[in-house]
Amino acid sequence: MGSIYLTNKKNVWCPGCGNFAILNALIKALERLNLKPESVVLVSGIGCHGRINQYVNVNSIHVIHGRVLPVATGIKISNNRLTVIGHAGDGDAYAIGLGHLPHAARRNVDLTYIIHNNMIFGLTTGQVTPTTPKGMRTRSTPYGNIENPLNPLLLALVSGATFVARGFAGDIKHLIYLFEEGIKHKGFAFIDVLQPCVTFYNTYSYFRERVYRLEETDYDYTSFKKAIAKATEWGERIPIGIFYKIRRETFEEQLFQLKDKPLVQQEIRINLEKVYKILS
Ligand SMILES: Cc1ncc(C[n+]2csc(CCOP(=O)(O)OP(=O)(O)O)c2C)c(N)n1
Ligand SMILES: [Mg+2]
Numbered sequence: 176m177g178s179i180y181l182t183n184k185k186n187v188w189c190p191g192c193g194n195f196a197i198l199n200a201l202i203k204a205l206e207r208l209n210l211k212p213e214s215v216v217l218v219s220g221i222g223c224h225g226r227i228n229q230y231v232n233v234n235s236i237h238v239i240h241g242r243v244l245p246v247a248t249g250i251k252i253s254n255n256r257l258t259v260i261g262h263a264g265d266g267d268a269y270a271i272g273l274g275h276l277p278h279a280a281r282r283n284v285d286l287t288y289i290i291h292n293n294m295i296f297g298l299t300t301g302q303v304t305p306t307t308p309k310g311m312r313t314r315s316t317p318y319g320n321i322e323n324p325l326n327p328l329l330l331a332l333v334s335g336a337t338f339v340a341r342g343f344a345g346d347i348k349h350l351i352y353l354f355e356e357g358i359k360h361k362g363f364a365f366i367d368v369l370q371p372c373v374t375f376y377n378t379y380s381y382f383r384e385r386v387y388r389l390e391e392t393d394y395d396y397t398s399f400k401k402a403i404a405k406a407t408e409w410g411e412r413i414p415i416g417i418f419y420k421i422r423r424e425t426f427e428e429q430l431f432q433l434k435d436k437p438l439v440q441q442e443i444r445i446n447l448e449k450v451y452k453i454l455s
Pocket of ligand 2: 222264265266291292293294295296297304
């Protein structure tokens with residue numbers, strides 16, 4: 176696939192990994208939105224998913240485990256003209272980095288946060304995560320997982336996210352649509368992607384048999400109550416699509432310091448000599 180948004184780095188994901196669908200959908204969404212590569216910043220966490228920053232030809236930073244959101248928030252505040260997209264794994268986003276999610280959501284920072292949710296620690300070879308189903312045997316739960324999994328969509332909703340969606344790596348067309356809508360959304364766009372891990376938890380057929388697109392029903396994504404109810408639906412049928420979308424003032428829109436121009440274009444008005452004096 177030739178695209179200005181793709182680097183020529185050799186891809187090392189396992190053949191068939193759900194990450195390929197996420198990468199391809201992102202490239203297609205960037206193409207459709209016609210965003211200049213230099214105007215986009217991709218922030219990725221630690222894990223198999225984290226390598227996505229090497230494959231997408233935009234500005235990018237591969238941060239420490241779980242810290243995608245604080246770094247992405249800092250970038251957006253420093254230069255609010257940039258399009259900032261965060262990629263995290265389920266371990267990254269829902270275990271070590273979970274504390275950042277409610278705050279980014281309630282602040283409504285204008286970011287797109289894409290979770291590669293394979294329900295497993297992929298890179299470290301198959302340990303339990305907060306989204307691993309109960310009862311599942313993993314490398315760290317040889318007798319079966321005794322914990323109840325977290326519902327990330329509910330958490331994003333109650334934290335105040337203004338765009339909450341779920342995608343499936345087995346439905347690229349739909350994923351392109353979700354990424355496009357998420358990136359266009361002004362505010363915090365949370366997109367959890369069901370991403371099969373062909374090596375440690377291959378869920379392609381499980382999800383393929385169950386998922387259905389909300390867009391093909393008469394579902395209304397502007398109702399918070401309906402979104403909460405929809406987010407609890409998980410079983411024989413699993414909804415994918417936009418669960419909730421509303422417009423609310425973003426964090427940056429309320430910062431008077433950004434009214435005229437981004438911080439990076441402003442003169443530094445502090446006396447550095449004084450600062451150095453204090454530091455020393
Ligand atoms: C602070 C810290 N703790 C633990 C690790 C070890 N570690 C590397 S990747 C990873 C989990 C990866 O799982 P996930 O975020 O779901 O990404 P995936 O590999 O599944 O894409 C862990 C625990 C680390 N790199 N840094
Ligand atoms: Mg994972």
